[in-house]
Amino acid sequence: MISMIYCWLVHYQHVAKSYLGKCAVLNEKLTQFHLMVDQMQHVDVLVQLATQRAKKWSVFISVDCGYHREGVPPDQDEMMEMARRLHQCQNINIQGLYTHNGHSYYADGKSDIVGIADNAVNELLLAHERLKSIGVNCETYGLGSTPVCLQPTESMRKLTEWHPGCYVINDLQQHMLGGCKMDEIAAVVLTQIVGHYKSSGCQHLLVDCGWTALTLQGQGKFPSGGYGSIINHPGLKLESMTQELGKVVSVDGSPLNFEEYPIGSTLRIYPYHACATCSMHSVYYVANSKDDIVGEWKPARGW
Structure with missing residues (x-):
């Protein structure tokens, strides 16, 4: 046993x-x-x-x-x-x-x-x-x-x-190693769209997910590029991040339909490495299959 x-x-x-x-x-x-x-x-x-x-x-x-x-x-x-x-x-x-x-x-x-x-x-x-x-x-x-x-x-x-x-909770790294399916990943980072930027050559969504929310791990690990997998939006990728903000662009470089992604709406991201990502957050919100919040977990801190 x-x-x-x-x-x-x-x-x-x-x-x-x-x-x-x-x-x-x-x-x-x-x-x-x-x-x-x-x-x-x-x-x-x-x-x-x-x-x-x-x-x-x-x-x-x-x-x-x-x-x-x-x-x-x-x-x-x-x-x-x-x-x-x-x-x-x-x-x-x-x-x-x-x-x-x-x-x-x-x-x-x-x-x-x-x-x-x-x-x-x-x-x-x-x-x-x-x-x-x-x-x-x-x-x-x-x-x-x-x-x-x-x-x-x-x-x-x-x-x-x-x-x-x-x-x-699994993560993208475990999925890529064959250890779990995508829908078996329980760790998700929820981010809000805070801006639209439409200038030529720099068309992107701005989200409030920087590397202090996700970490910089994962770049170059996915076929589409980016730092994580944006759930239910295979045409989008998180291209780059500063400390507090991230730039989301289309995978193939095509223009974005900003009406599909209104300011104030949210995107969900599977992290590449859940351990590193979770260490960035002081509270984990536990959701059921209907996305209802049913609990809060507070991790122990300190080394």
């Missing part, structure tokens, strides 16, 4: 000395608080702090299974040395192993994603067996990245956790 743990319910933070004061307070207050380490220096500062505290620390070891951004390679002695040092501290519990498959975002189709997932499973199981050989039996071992978790492989059943993030 796979135990799903959502990334916003359980806090993971790579250990840095400057963070540990805040982490110590959170560890005392929260029922579940987990730290992630991948270097011996992390272990040293954590062990030093843990001996001064009454409550145990829950620690994950980050394993590098091909992404090469962070994590310790599972076949290196450094992982074993880190585990021994953590295990020897009475106030530390090695909760498990985790790997992030960020390279799945650069995969060339589903078969490539499957290969990334299966390799990660094999590497994690190798790391798990190596730790068992020195008496460290991790309770959990899992992987993350939405492309992998949206297209799971049979081998992933051998893990105890999956850590998808963006899959909750």
